[in-house]
Amino acid sequence: MAVQQGARRKQDPTPSKSRSGDSSAASLQSRIENCNWATIDSELDDFGVGHLGPLLTPAECQTLVDIYEHDDIFRTTVNMARHGFGRGEYKYFAHPLPDLITTVRTHVYPHAARTANRWALLLGNDITFPARHADMLARCHAAGQTRPTPLLLRYDAGDYNCLHQDVYGAHVFPLQLVVLLSDPADFSGGEFVITEQRPRMQSRVEVVPLKQGEAALFAVNERPRRGTKGYHRVKLRHGVSRLRTGRRHTAGIIFHDAT
Numbered sequence: 001m002a003v004q005q006g007a008r009r010k011q012d013p014t015p016s017k018s019r020s021g022d023s024s025a026a027s028l029q030s031r032i033e034n035c036n037w038a039t040i041d042s043e044l045d046d047f048g049v050g051h052l053g054p055l056l057t058p059a060e061c062q063t064l065v066d067i068y069e070h071d072d073i074f075r076t077t078v079n080m081a082r083h084g085f086g087r088g089e090y091k092y093f094a095h096p097l098p099d100l101i102t103t104v105r106t107h108v109y110p111h112a113a114r115t116a117n118r119w120a121l122l123l124g125n126d127i128t129f130p131a132r133h134a135d136m137l138a139r140c141h142a143a144g145q146t147r148p149t150p151l152l153l154r155y156d157a158g159d160y161n162c163l164h165q166d167v168y169g170a171h172v173f174p175l176q177l178v179v180l181l182s183d184p185a186d187f188s189g190g191e192f193v194i195t196e197q198r199p200r201m202q203s204r205v206e207v208v209p210l211k212q213g214e215a216a217l218f219a220v221n222e223r224p225r226r227g228t229k230g231y232h233r234v235k236l237r238h239g240v241s242r243l244r245t246g247r248r249h250t251a252g253i254i255f256h257d258a259t
Contacts, residue, residue, distance in 0.1 A: 025103045031055060032107045040217060044115050044175075047206055048236050049194055049218035052108075052177075056213040060100055061181040065249045067098060068152050075147065080161065086239070088159035090252075092151045101150045104177065104215075105253050109133035112175040112217060112255065119174060122224040122231045129173060133255065136173060140257040145169040149254035152181075155190055155243045163195055163237035165221050168258035177217050177253035180210040187246030194218055197235045198225070220254075 032055065040050035056064075067073055068091065075094035080086040093101065113129045113136075120128050130136050140146070149168060153161070166176060178192060194206045208216050218238060224231040240248075 025099060028056070028060070028100070028103050029107045032104070032111075035111075037111050040111070041115055041118075044217065044219070044223070047194075048196055048223045048234075049206055049208055049216055051208070051210075052215040052217060054211070054213050055104070055215040056100070056179060056181070058183075058212060061179075061213050061249075064098070064100060064152060064251055065181050068154060068249065073098070074152075080159075084162075085164065086159065086161040088153065088155040088161060088240075088243075090151050090153040093148050095148055097148060097150060101251070101253065104179070105150060105255065106133050108177055108217070108253070109136065109255055112173070112177075115217075116174050119224050123222075123233060136255060137257060140169065140171050143169065143171055145171055145257045145259050147258040149256065149258050151252045151254075153240075153250045153252060155187075155240065155248040157243055157245050157247075160190075160242040161240035163193075163239040165237055166252070166254050167221060168254070168256065171256055172220060173255040174220050174222070175217055176220050176255060177215055178208075178210075179215040179251040179253070180212055181249040181251055182247065183212045184210075187243055187248045189242050189244035190248045191241045192216070192238070192250075193241060194236055194238045196225075197237075 035052045040052060043050040071077070073094060074091040076092045078085070078090050080088045080090070097105070110131055110133070113131055116129045130139070145168065149166070192208045192210060194208065196204045196206070198204060208218075210216060219236045222233045222235050225234045
């Protein structure tokens with residue numbers, strides 16, 4: 001897929017670091033560990049998406065929103081309309097990733113890996129996933145998947161994101177995370193949605209309401225669904241409905257790297 005390369009400027013790299021005064025990596029890690037993972041796992045099994053609740057503080061959200069204007073922190077800028085992906089814009093981070101993104105990616109991953117391995121067993125997949133994110137990245141890099149995939153997305157009035165899957169190479173981690181960075185009072189529309197294509201049945205749509213700083217973990221491509229004859233695969237896609245007013249920023253945390 002052709003993309004527009006983001007211009008690189010020499011700027012103060014400070015925005016790439018966590019700089020909210022009331023939080024730290026340890027505090028964020030504690031918030032992640034204190035999520036109700038049993039409920040999240042159950043929601044993932046039933047609906048393909050689990051709500052983590054509040055993950056980032058308003059100050060941390062604003063830190064990431066401010067980063068969006070610093071092009072030197074990103075490796076690629078994508079204009080969605082140019083490629084038929086919808087309308088709006090998103091940017092993939094370059095290395096080194098911001099501290100906030102690295103902390104979330106590193107500490108959410110082990111919980112996601114638990115679900116990913118349970119799903120692999122139910123679906124009879126040969127591939128399982130390591131418990132540590134560093135080992136997952138090592139697997140990607142050994143296969144030539146070395147480009148970072150976490151991204152920031154920005155939507156203005158009239159923008160939307162078509163239903164899609166974020167699959168970037170042979171090694172795909174089956175879950176990813178979305179975090180709403182904007183206050184819902186500042187925009188209307190722009191609902192995060194997931195569709196599930198069930199065999200010989202009509203597709204099911206799940207709307208995922210989020211408040212500022214809240215996160216949801218969801219299936220990238222497929223998940224197991226229990227039927228009358230055991231478990232079978234159902235395909236999922238996700239997107240964002242048309243933003244009617246305001247501006248909306250989100251962070252996307254993908255756990256595998258890209259080719």
